[in-house]
Amino acid sequence: GDSVTQMEGPVTLSEEAFLTINCTYTATGYPSLFWYVQYPGEGLQLLLKATKADDKGSNKGFEATYRKETTSFHLEKGSVQVSDSAVYFCALKKTSGSRLTFGEGTQLTVNP
């Protein structure tokens, strides 16, 4: 079945460091891919998305490129801030069907 695998966490960085959170997926066809972020005590917020191969999603300095050949959708940010501390979830949605399949989440802590 469909699945999403994220790099193991937690990840701890200093402010202004470069961030990469790896995400790979297993699915047939061409799913849509998403990154969601969850702040403490809150629900999920859509961070960015890509709906076809080679698409680059971007938002608030975060970027991720849909790589069909490596079935990956790695999240990157050039300079993280303390306010980026949260749990990040990679997710996919098949073209047919409505459910999101999530990865296990990666806890990011950014220290000043």
Add this chain to the structure above:
Amino acid sequence: KAGVTQTPRYLIKTRGQQVTLSCSPISGHRSVSWYQQTPGQGLQFLFEYFSETQRNKGNFPGRFSGRQFSNSRSEMNVSTLELGDSALYLCASSLEGTGRNGYTFGSGTRLTVV
């Protein structure tokens, strides 16, 4: 515009009881999905409703049920609560029903079963 509203935010129930959670989607959104989030299992899909019809269902026992009203508001019901049902229950809505552009999530209902 208002986001996805879930009520209540917190709930404590006793094993064996039943519970109903409510979700009001963004105005105009016709698709509502429910997810369960636990530390052990992560985020798991429960079911999705579109125009009052259940379109998709996850792998949960029949104790978990839901419905959607004509105004797109949705309720989720869990009967005969078990300790393992303690979780954050998240509702998400989508405008076009395909979710291709992502879903907007509510802040969730934290259910504790004692």
